[in-house]
Amino acid sequence: MEEVQRKFDDFSHPDVEAIAVIRGRMLQALQQYLLDRDFKQLLPILMSPITDPLNHAVYPAEIQYQDRRLKLTASMIFHKQLALTAKGHERIFIVAPNIRLEKPEIKDSVNHLLEFSQFDFEIRNGNMQQAMALIEGLVKHTLAEIREHCGEQLTQLGRQLPHFETAFAVYSSDELRAEHGDDFEKIMSAKANTPFFVTNYKREFYDRETPGKRGHYNNYDLIYPDSYGEALSGAEREFEYEQILYRMKELSMDLAPFANYLEFAKRGLLYPSAGGGLGIERLLKFICGKRHIRDVALFDRTVASNFLF
Ligand code: ASN
Secondary structure (H helix, E strand, O other), rough: HHHHHHHHHHHHOHHHHHHHHHHHHHOOOOOOOOOOOOOEEOOOOOOOOOOOOOOOOEEEEEEEEEEEEEOOOOOOOOHHHHOOOOOOOOEEEEEEEEOOOOOHOOOOOOOOOEEEEEEEEEEEOOOOHHHHHHHHHHHHHHHHHHHOOHHHHHHHHHHOOOOOOOOOEEEOOOOOOHHOOOOOHHHHHOOOOOOOHHHHOOOOOOEEEEOOOOEHHHEEEEEOOOOOOOEEEEEEOOOOHOOOOHHHHHHOOOOHHHHHHHHHHHHHOOEEEEEEEEHHHHHHHHHHHHOOOHOOOOOOOOOOOOOOO
């Protein structure tokens, strides 16, 4: 019962209102930026025979419906690729809930939620340079909108929102790893004054391997400065059947659930594309200058949460 009272006290804090105003303005700015660039907005789907296998182990999140086992959406990656094949869907985005039942190893993470929202986009025939330029524009636009419209709320939160005028730097993960070791993201995020991109990570099969360069990848993360950590991950995509099979087998994946997706690829229906997903709560946390992701949500969904409500 103590906890219920504490929750009520949290709800009464003036920061809660300031964050809510910023959240709304932030979502408006993100969506407007892409709508103004001819993107079409899709609604999310939450269950499917396939979802993002992710690059790290999580507990399975599945439900039974009649004779079917359906996975809850970990990310909409495959549905983005499939949606791009629909008429007029050259550029798409979704404000999408993602469920990831993370392992207890990261229970102290200030950047992970068991369910979170992703601002997820994809561009037919896009490449990484185009996608990275769009992401930089999107982030700068959103911060400018918050600065213009939410001055009172930023003051309430005691946040001096930094102004990024220069271009976001681009580094390659192999260079950073050689210089700083495996913790390079953390070290670089602590040192940086502006957001920056890191390219070339070995991860999920759908991120495109650089043609003619085995073991090198056309993907990118955006990292916030001032120790706020990862903002976004994205990539160019594999779209050729043989190469997709190669990448899946390399990761010893079970191909059976992907039969329909593979059939699509086999028929040559997938487009080359590039896209990415920006963590909405992480952006809100950065804008609000909060250090824990729990602090920008009304309902706690951190790994250590006891799910009060
Ligand atoms: N949304 C990411 C992407 O587009 C994938 C992810 O969330 N793992 O690459």
